[in-house]
Amino acid sequence: MTESALVLFSGGQDSATCLAWALARFDRVETIGFDYGQKHIVEMDCRQTILQKIGQLQTNWEARLGDDHLIDLGILGQISETALTQDMAIAIAENGLPNTFVPGRNLLFLTLASAVAYRRGIRHLIGGMCETDFSGYPDCRDDTMKALQVTLNLGMDKRFVIDTPLMWLDKAATWQLAAETGGTPLVDLIIEDSHTCYTGDRSQRHAWGYGCGQCPACALRANGYEKYLTSTQNIAGRSE
Ligand code: ZN
Numbered sequence: 646m647t648e649s650a651l652v653l654f655s656g657g658q659d660s661a662t663c664l665a666w667a668l669a670r671f672d673r674v675e676t677i678g679f680d681y682g683q684k685h686i687v688e689m690d691c692r693q694t695i696l697q698k699i700g701q702l703q704t705n706w707e708a709r710l711g712d713d714h715l716i717d718l719g720i721l722g723q724i725s726e727t728a729l730t731q732d733m734a735i736a737i738a739e740n741g742l743p744n745t746f747v748p749g750r751n752l753l754f755l756t757l758a759s760a761v762a763y764r765r766g767i768r769h770l771i772g773g774m775c776e777t778d779f780s781g782y783p784d785c786r787d788d789t790m791k792a793l794q795v796t797l798n799l800g801m802d803k804r805f806v807i808d809t810p811l812m813w814l815d816k817a818a819t820w821q822l823a824a825e826t827g828g829t830p831l832v833d834l835i836i837e838d839s840h841t842c843y844t845g846d847r848s849q850r851h852a853w854g855y856g857c858g859q860c861p862a863c864a865l866r867a868n869g870y871e872k873y874l875t876s877t878q879n880i881a882g883r884s885e
Contacts (some may be wrong), residue, residue, distance in 0.1 A: 653772040656691035656693075679728050680716070691840040753809065769807075770805055817872035
């Protein structure tokens with residue numbers, strides 16, 4: 646039986662790693678992206694570049710990579726008041742959550758993805774949600790994903806599976822997963838063409854890729870890359 650998957654693909658490090666993870670496992674892989682008025686809209690260009698290049702990394706990936714679905718979710722930007730969708734500084738709100746949290750975002754993303762998957766006959770929904778480095782976002786929790794899976798299956802009378810390969814990985818382990826899945830070419834593609842920085846800055850190139858180097862997303866990505874490099878060097882050192 647051929648198994649198909651729909652990857653929530655934003656153009657960032659996490660979802661690019663998930664896309665490769667899916668291409669290594671499923672016969673048909675489609676992608677879905679959302680334009681919700683994010684300030685780092687540059688990630689939309691990055692995702693196109695990655696979609697054009699990632700198929701060439703392994704022999705069967707090009708054939709597996711199917712349609713890309715781009716969803717206009719401007720309504721989410723209109724109803725939310727966050728540092729990702731409005732011109733305000735990133736800060737911790739009174740409730741202890743960073744104001745980069747977009748309420749309902751992942752819930753909406755997965756609900757819309759399941760509607761597309763329903764139409765396309767796809768069973769697996771794949772997202773880069775992560776509880777380890779998750780900035781406290783409650784919609785990245787494993788329990789949220791499991792509850793949503795139950796809800797979607799009840800509401801559509803389906804057996805969707807929500808896969809979250811990064812759920813228990815930290816950012817260093819996410820770099821490691823990319824290396825294991827697609828080798829150095831995939832790590833290089835993620836460094837050069839994925840976008841994580843909340844401010845949308847692509848004017849500064851660091852060892853770990855492009856970004857302002859200051860925002861929480863850049864800090865996570867940079868620290869993870871540093872830790873990944875150190876552990877890789879340790880392994881190489883031991884085997885010599
Ligand atoms: Zn940044």
